[in-house]
Amino acid sequence: MNEVVIIGAGLAGLSSACHLAGRGYEVTVVEREDIPGGRSGLLQRDGFTFETGPSVLTMPDLIADVLRAAGSDLSLLGPLKRLDPAYRAVYADGSTIMVRGNREAMRQEIADTCGSVDAAAFEGFVEWLRKLYVVEMPNFIDTNFDSPLGLFKNPLAAAKLVQLGAFRRLGPAVRSHFRDPRLHRLFSFQAMYAGLAPEKALALYAVITYMDSIEGVYFPEGGMHAVPLALAQAAEKAGVQFRYGESVESVLRSPTGRVAGVRLAGGGVVASDAVVCTLDTPVAYEQLLPELTPPRAARPGKGDYSPSAVVWHVGVRGVPEAPVAHHNIHFGTEWNTAFEHLLDRGELMPDPSRMVTVASLDEPAAAPEGCSTLFVLEPVPNLSGGKIDWKTEAPAMRDRLHGFLTENGYPDEILAEELVDPVEWQRQGMAAGTPFALAHTFPQTGPFRPPNVELRLPGMFFAGSGTVPGVGVPMVLISGKLAAQRVAAYLPDRP
Numbered sequence: 001m002n003e004v005v006i007i008g009a010g011l012a013g014l015s016s017a018c019h020l021a022g023r024g025y026e027v028t029v030v031e032r033e034d035i036p037g038g039r040s041g042l043l044q045r046d047g048f049t050f051e052t053g054p055s056v057l058t059m060p061d062l063i064a065d066v067l068r069a070a071g072s073d074l075s076l077l078g079p080l081k082r083l084d085p086a087y088r089a090v091y092a093d094g095s096t097i098m099v100r101g102n103r104e105a106m107r108q109e110i111a112d113t114c115g116s117v118d119a120a121a122f123e124g125f126v127e128w129l130r131k132l133y134v135v136e137m138p139n140f141i142d143t144n145f146d147s148p149l150g151l152f153k154n155p156l157a158a159a160k161l162v163q164l165g166a167f168r169r170l171g172p173a174v175r176s177h178f179r180d181p182r183l184h185r186l187f188s189f190q191a192m193y194a195g196l197a198p199e200k201a202l203a204l205y206a207v208i209t210y211m212d213s214i215e216g217v218y219f220p221e222g223g224m225h226a227v228p229l230a231l232a233q234a235a236e237k238a239g240v241q242f243r244y245g246e247s248v249e250s251v252l253r254s255p256t257g258r259v260a261g262v263r264l265a266g267g268g269v270v271a272s273d274a275v276v277c278t279l280d281t282p283v284a285y286e287q288l289l290p291e292l293t294p295p296r297a298a299r300p301g302k303g304d305y306s307p308s309a310v311v312w313h314v315g316v317r318g319v320p321e322a323p324v325a326h327h328n329i330h331f332g333t334e335w336n337t338a339f340e341h342l343l344d345r346g347e348l349m350p351d352p353s354r355m356v357t358v359a360s361l362d363e364p365a366a367a368p369e370g371c372s373t374l375f376v377l378e379p380v381p382n383l384s385g386g387k388i389d390w391k392t393e394a395p396a397m398r399d400r401l402h403g404f405l406t407e408n409g410y411p412d413e414i415l416a417e418e419l420v421d422p423v424e425w426q427r428q429g430m431a432a433g434t435p436f437a438l439a440h441t442f443p444q445t446g447p448f449r450p451p452n453v454e455l456r457l458p459g460m461f462f463a464g465s466g467t468v469p470g471v472g473v474p475m476v477l478i479s480g481k482l483a484a485q486r487v488a489a490y491l492p493d494r495p
Contacts, residue, residue: 018067057219058473065481151446193471282300298450316411338353
């Protein structure tokens with residue numbers, strides 16, 4: 001018998017597999033696609049290779065942690081390049097600020113673009129971010145909670161967060177450090193990763209800013225898909241069995257009401273003592289556990305979801321010229337009002353901010369010679385609160401994005417393309433049509449987020465962005481680790 005079945009070979013599932021295999025469990029991973037990666041997948045079109053998932057990689061030590069658990073190390077992933085700049089920020093007035101690859105260079109960049117006062121303030125800002133991270137990561141992110149009372153299991157850490165102002169709003173907290181409004185945007189836009197406007201997000205989410213703007217953004221040799229490939233290789237070396245091209249139809253129960261394995265869509269059965277499911281949590285309950293009432297946030301019409309995004313994968317003739325960087329953020333003129341349209345009204349941003357990733361600058365094999373791959377992202381409303389008819393809006397959005405590329409000096413002769421809108425995200429199994437899952441509002445954070453253990457079905461566990469600790473590559477890697485800890489507590493004795 002397989003002691004543990006993991007549904008999904010995305011980053012969360014691979015992390016869980018590595019941690020469980022390292023603990024000595026027999027593990028089988030069932031993945032509907034033919035390759036590992038899940039949302040961090042690949043799309044190949046007309047000689048171009050597009051990466052369909054996360055484009056920003058931070059905190060490589062968390063990847064190393066997963067690999068070590070399976071008896072491997074970071075060398076399995078291969079060389080990691082720290083991007084410098086991590087981002088090129090472009091503002092509506094034509095000015096730019098580069099997020100540099102190290103702390104001293106970033107201070108000088110701020111001095112050159114925003115002045116000496118803000119440059120001096122940067123040191124205090126970094127120290128504040130570091131203190132937040134040191135308190136939050138071990139005590140409130142990389143830990144399992146059995147109830148909200150767990151927030152108080154380390155009262156000194158909780159008091160330290162209060163002292164650091166972690167429960168203020170992020171926007172005002174950043175403004176308290178810097179005078180230049182461009183820096184306010186540069187160091188608070190990361191709240192969007194948590195599904196919140198900077199003015200409404202708690203300052204504790206500044207740890208995301210710490211992860212990418214201070215600790216750095218990296219790019220693996222071979223592209224972002226090298227990460228799931230390395231994790232899958234480490235898992236296989238540790239004895240994990242992979243069943244690609246197969247989907248799970250239902251979770252099996254024993255006569256005692258415990259998990260007994262999974263039934264595959266093709267009719268086969270994989271017996272096990274525990275299941276770790278990495279489907280988006282609301283989708284997991286709907287498809288695999290329909291007889292159970294989901295946690296409140298995972299019930300239809302109850303959860304608050306992050307905004308979605310339109311992603312346009314474009315293969316173009318030509319290579320962007322300097323100063324175009326690997327990651328480019330184009331801020332619109334509007335800021336707070338843009339979030340009101342997106343989050344409160346369910347409408348498109350009237351003056352959107354967009355991100356353009358040019359991965360082929362650092363992975364030339366992704367495009368034919370003399371060509372480039374572009375990943376163009378615009379935040380849009382999710383399907384839960386949005387008022388957009390994507391059958392008519394998608395072609396118009398595509399044309400606007402094409403015009404945006406032309407206006408901003410990117411190569412725009414299109415040779416291959418694929419546009420992904422919220423309807424497509426939903427078809428891929430993402431609740432409310434958003435790849436960013438449930439928003440990190442306070443009632444959906446930490447012990448208030450859908451839990452990673454289903455007590456009504458012993459042996460059923462969850463990992464991924466829909467459960468704890470949340471969204472993003474670092475978070476889902478930790479999520480897999482936390483799910484593995486749950487399994488180990490449930491199955492403490494193994495051969």
